[in-house]
Amino acid sequence: MHPLAVIREQLSPLFQEYVGDPSPYLEMVRPAQDSKFGDFQANFAMPLAKKLGKNPRELATEFVEKLQLGEICETVEVAGPGFINFKFNSDWLTARLNEMQQDDRLLISSADEPKTIIVDYSAPNVAKPMHVGHLRSTVIGNTLCRILNFLGHKVYGDNHLGDWGTQFGMIIFGYKNFLDEDQFQQASVEELARLYKLVNQLSEYHELVKKIPDIQKKIESTSAQLQEQEANADPKDKQQRKAVGKLKNDLAALKEGLISAEEKVAVVTSSPELISQANAHPDIARLAREETAKLHRGDEENLKLWNQFLPLCIAAIEEVYQRLDVNFDLVLGESYFQPFLQTVVEELQQKGLAVESQGAVCVFHEGNEAPFIVQKTDGAFTYATTDLATIRYRVEELKADCILYVVDARQGEHFKLLFETAEKWGFDKIDLRHISFGTVLGDDKKPFKTRSGDTVGLESLIDESIQRARTIVDVGDDAKPNPELDESTRQSVAEIVGIGAIKYADLRHNRESDYVFNWEKMLATNGDTATYIQYACARICGIFREVGTNRESLRESDSKVVFTHDAERALGLQLLRFAETIEAVVADYRPNILTAYLFETANALTTFYGNCHVKNEPDAAIRASRLLLCDLTVRVLEQGLALLGIQTAEKM
């Protein structure tokens, strides 16, 4: 059991005479905010005393007197208004470390009640290449799978692919009208991607050509309105000032929209090939939608094409996942659930949940203006319908207790409505959670784009990261007196560092917030990065090579951990906090708690490294103890990084 759990376990029965459920108070036992107070602190005496109408310091003292922590704690003291500070006995800590040394799970116990958990993540549209927008869901989702799995839950990482939507109609239309047969033979996926892009571009062109005059009119009217208001507004009237400000904003947004529309149109008109294609297909958008509708109706030709394209698209995406070391347990795309959608709608109607409204079938929820549309006016189903069918499948076929949707925050409302609908529909036992996350931003604080304004492809992002990492590896190794890495090792280290940097940069941020993507920061060799932690591991591996000690046999020897320096104790205590950290991560599905812990651990290690020499330590027992600490630290760091899907190298 880890130290925090031990304190909580000792405290727990003492609450009996004061309160029914001690758990909220037990959670007020935390790592000490400042090490001068001790190792852990309990803050429950103040709120509990208030509730009981007692004096908080006296109450804290009552607890301390009843506690029997003689073997475990060196001191347990009441401080300030009623904090209880715990400082562990060093012998007890070293005993725990020796226990940890023998434990493959590093004192992390398996879940008491293993659950079946679906992690729904990544879910790209297979018709388009993956881009940076898929990064967060993929990385966070994969980490949650790894952690939950490690805790002994039955986990299904499920890639709920977009494989049945409008984008396939576009590809089919493109295939029928613009196919380059030779290209398709040579590089089918690239050709399909080109077709998708082309059809999308031409559809958008026609749409924008129609919209531009409207935008211009809107700009004129807004501009006129603004002038009038500015002329007449009383500058002291806040309401009026606000209205003027809003008009200015609107106008700027409209102008920006106009410029971007004109640019897109210009791309087509300036290319003789594109403009002739556009003119030849004035009704392309509708016709592409019609291809989708035909596919959904079961049209033989389109279904055949779909069956031909899908494996190709999936193979292309799979390649990216392999580079990211991401594996799914299930890949059940939207298409899989099509046969069940009609029934879902009928059931919802029978139960009186879904009603017809403006030609569509909708579920309305109190307090929400927006309807949850399960069938459109044209009879087609929506992703709302698919999501409901998917919940049923996961509950009935997979026996899921919990579903985590790792999907960006903008879909919050969809999930709110989905969960409410599912509950009323009868799936009220399952724990449904939207694990939402923010956007990846560029330096301009707008969604991350290339300089030319295109979305950043995930492949090219990975390529660039590895390339940048390679430069760091080369520079670092060349700077050594005797460079020790050969060409292939350098490349594999660059891959580990490059991929690790991307993942870590994403995971270290609180998932709810947006973050700014920055190559220099994520690949920095110093600071809160994967590179820094990986390097810390490699330095320690270097010690073992230098000393000539085999790590496995070290663990089997009689050597024990002993503390002879503050840095050893601090590192040891930090290592023992691994289990408590994993608990905290899972409590709210926040991987950044783990990255913060690993960074702190790496820091504790470097402090130790600077203060406690291993190789030159003359006392054999102390030297062995330090080697044990080194070994344990690397195990914790490597295990922690592995849970984040990040690898390490023996030499860097």
Add this chain to the structure above:
RNA sequence: GCCCCGGUAGCUCAGCUGGAUAGAGCAUCGGUCUUCUAAACCGAGGGUCGCAGGUUCGAAUCCUGCCCGGGGUGCCA
């Protein structure tokens, strides 16, 4: 209009369910390689936690109002 999220050091971000003097990293400045990897370490400066109230022993954290930014908002997913 309505709804959601955010505003913390020059920059990028933590801050868990209200706890002790608000923390990291980067950048800046000053030191450290004849000693296990300097891809490293040590030290220093830097804050009106958007603003104003409120709740209480105690508020960056909870409540109300306002300001600023982002997102969503009936048939895309």
